[in-house]
Amino acid sequence: MDIKGRVIQLLALQTGEGKNGTWKKQDFVIETDGQYPKKICISAWGDKINESALQVGNEVNVSFDVESREYNGRWYTDVKAWKIDALGAGGYESAPVASGTGSTSARPTTELPSTFQSGDEDNLPF
Numbered sequence: 001m002d003i004k005g006r007v008i009q010l011l012a013l014q015t016g017e018g019k020n021g022t023w024k025k026q027d028f029v030i031e032t033d034g035q036y037p038k039k040i041c042i043s044a045w046g047d048k049i050n051e052s053a054l055q056v057g058n059e060v061n062v063s064f065d066v067e068s069r070e071y072n073g074r075w076y077t078d079v080k081a082w083k084i085d086a087l088g089a090g091g092y093e094s095a096p097v098a099s100g101t102g103s104t105s106a107r108p109t110t111e112l113p114s115t116f117q118s119g120d121e122d123n124l125p126f
Contacts, residue, residue, distance in 0.1 A: 003040065005030030007058050028054055030062065044081040053086035061085045
């Protein structure tokens with residue numbers, strides 16, 4: 001899966017020793033664009049950490065996998081980046097807004113069916 005967003009926070013770099021040697025993990029938070037922006041915390045491990053792209057304010061395209069695991073009856077979900085690309089100036093693409101109504105508003109408008117117009121009496125079928 002891929003997601004585009006702006007890096008809004010870098011968490012502390014974590015390092016340690018495991019049975020396979022030294023490891024490092026960088027968590028970062030991106031914010032997506034669009035009508036309803038989302039903040040997502042993503043983890044990058046080892047050589048997947050792209051320090052040139054992971055700067056606060058940079059716009060990035062992150063390829064990632066979502067993985068869940070169970071521990072003591074509770075489930076934990078990780079979002080793990082496997083590729084991080086910095087987007088150049090103007091390379092950030094926002095989600096397309098549906099058009100065709102001629103409206104310049106980003107919010108969709110819904111017209112009520114004629115059976116539910118405000119002039120109707122409250123004739124409930126129950």
